[in-house]
Amino acid sequence: MRSYILHQSHDPDDRGAAVDSDVDDPQWWRSAVIYQVYVRSFADGNGDGTGDLAGVRERLPYLKELGVDALWFTPWYPSPMADGGYDVQDYRAIDPRFGTLAEAEALIREALAVGIRTIIDVVPNHISAQHPWFQAALAAGPGSPERERFWFHPGKGADGGEMPTHWESNFQGTTWTRTTNPDGTPGEWYLHLFAPEQPDLNWNHPDVRREHEDVLRFWFDRGVAGVRIDSAALLIKDPDLPEVGEKPDHPTEDRDELHDVYRSWRAIADSYPGTRVLVGEIWLPDIERFAKYLRPDEMHTAFNFDFLARPWGAASFRESIDATLAAHAPVGAPSTWVLSNHDVTRPVTRYGREDTAFAFLKKRFGVPTDPDLGLHRARAAALLVAALPGSLYIYQGDELGLPEVEDLPRELLQDPMHYRSGGVDPGRDGCRVPLPWAGDRPPFGFSPDGVTTWLPQPASWRDLTVQTQQDDPDSTLNLYRAALRLRRGIPDLPLEWMAGLDPDVLAFRRGGTFACVVNTGDEPVSLPAHDTVLLTSVPLDGGMLPGDAAAWIHTTHHTEG
Structure with missing residues (x-):
């Protein structure tokens, strides 16, 4: 697939010098290109089949040549991996599968030395069921101070056997799990908007607020340039536990009290030199409510999921672009543009389907796609979002034109969305397959030859490796490289x-x-x-x-x- 590239510098040193000179730019985040690293699947530095920080450090030259301004790392903390690392066991350490805290600190320094900042994921809505806080709460029993950090509650009915509410989980299924008392009898229930291994924290408790403020300081002290806030609109719950629809406001989503939390976080970020950004993951259909999180004393930016969920088409895209820009304008915040991430079907597959929109509840096995059509559209969409005003997010592998891997053996699937749907939803593992770097057979340079990667790569990816695409001037990789170089010259105008x-x-x-x-x-x-x-x-x-x-x-x- 051929692309025409004209009037650009081909000197790889040009970009490095430009970035290094503006590394202290306080407005860097307003137009930054931010590359999402799903550590487990980026590059394997120690040869065990799982991506790690050593692999990222080795590939920094690749990321610099691609032309990105910052890296966003999905959670790299110790975790049982019940939800791909979003069940955090310790916010101040690195999962041993990925490396050590010292390696993370070295990576932050080394990336900055080549003009690339680091953004980390924080997960404030819930923690791992293996976190010391939750283990202490289970041991302490009903009515204990330890349980007040969570949402423990007696069940309804004569024997307490009915869940406290009928809220639906974002992962499908129920949102409450019943505990067992030390004597073996059924106990209280605890809330988890996601998987049972991810108990929700009670953000009305001062310990919870203090802990997360300290976590922010911990990582800002280590040089990170910002944090991406997972499930940012879900932290506060109505303590009355009403059912959805019983009150005008939602019991678990977008509650007004959230803004006080993010004002306190912004004050911490602003107390550090340079600009330490707060980036929210906010899935809200009301774009005006969405924009309230971007007022000058709250978050700097938030993910705009409206665009990636839209079906292919000029009218659809223009409507989303207009609504997004209009909502951001009153608060003076830049829009963000993203085609995919570690949670959604890759664009090459999504845009090749009859229904090109995206919605979690529509995901099914066996949906036909036209990969050639999907690749054409994904390449066009990449130029569209790269040309829009604001910041741009790229999910690892999209620059290679990788498709969703839809034929993973079911016994290897790990995503809880698959299992909680009763096996109907294929889950999100298909967009998390390890990247192909070089060679003509798996593991394609992700790991040493002969090593089995944590998820298998398709043999067809031999034509999509970084090595193959680097040598092809018309590849998707070189289209992205060209677009990101030229993007720096687009006038900073509406x-x-x-x-x-x-x-x-x-x-x-x-x-x-x-x-x-x-x-x-x-x-x-x-x-x-x-x-x-x-x-x-x-x-x-x-x-x-x-x-x-x-x-x-x-x-x-x-x-x-």
């Missing part, structure tokens, strides 16, 4: 839609010289008047932009129409 175009075409200017054009239809279309084509996701067809393709052009304010 988006201006271009009129008079085909209904299937999405086109906008940033300033008087740069424009992005995306053809979401099937037929080729003429490009708007321009001086130069800077970059295309596929070759032009007689000077026209093919269907399911995107182009960046150098233009001036020609008359529309």
Whole structure:
């Protein structure tokens, strides 16, 4: 698949010098390119089949050449891995499978030395059932101070056998699990909005607030540039435990008291030199409520999931872009743009389906996809989001055009979403398969030859390795590298839609010289008047932009129409 790349520097040292010079820029986060590292699947440095910090440190030159400004690490803390590390056992240490705290500190320093900042994941809504706090609560029994840090509650009914509420889990299934008393009799219930191995914390308790503020300081002291806040809109619960719909506000989501928590976190972040950013994972359908978390004394940015959930199409994308920019404007926060992450179906697979939207509850085995169509659209979508104002997130492997792995042996699946759905949902393991680096057979340089990786890689990935794509000027990897280089030159100006175009075409200017054009239809279309084509996701067809393709052009304010 060929891409045209014009008018750019090919000196790899150019970017490094530019980044190193602005490493202290207090506004870096407003337009940063942030690369998500799922440590377990990025690179294996010690040869045991699991990714680790040593592997990331070895691949820093790759990340620098790709052109990213920061790395976001999913949880690297000690964990039983009931939910891929989001069941945290100790917030101040590194899981031995990944390395040591000293290695994490070295990685933070080494990345910064090449102009790449570090953002870590914090998980404040819940902890691991193996965390000392929860183990102490189980041992202490009903009515104890240790249990007040959680949501322990008697059951309903004469024998307490009915759950306290009928709230539904984000992982499907129930949200309460009953404990067993020391004498073997049934005990109280405890709340877990996710898996039973992830008991929810009670954010009305001062110990919980103090602990997380101390965790922030611990990592800021070690040089991290920010934190990504998992499930950020779920921390506060209504202590009356009403059912959903019994009150105007939701009992577990987007409660007003949350804003006081994030104001205190922002004060801590602002007490450090430079800019330490707070990035929220906030899934809210009401985009105006979403924007309230981005007021100047709260979070810096939050993930915009609306765009990635939208179906392929110019009208759909424009509606999402307009709504997102409009919601962010009153609070002065930059938008974030993301096509996927460790939780969602990869774009190459998603955009090749008949239904190209994304929703967790729609995930099923055996949904047909057209991988060629999906790759065309994913490459076009990559140029679209890279051209929008704000910050850009890239999930590891999307720069290689990796598809979702949909034929993993079921006995190897680990994601609780699969098991809690009764085996209907394939879960999220398909987007978490270890990356292919080099060679013509698994483990493709992720681990040494002969080592079995924690999830198997498809043999077909031999054509998608970093080694193969580096040598192909028209590969998806080189398309991403070119886009991220050129992105630094896009004028830092608002988006201006271009009129008079085909209904299937999405086109906008940033300033008087740069424009992005995306053809979401099937037929080729003429490009708007321009001086130069800077970059295309596929070759032009007689000077026209093919269907399911995107182009960046150098233009001036020609008359529309």
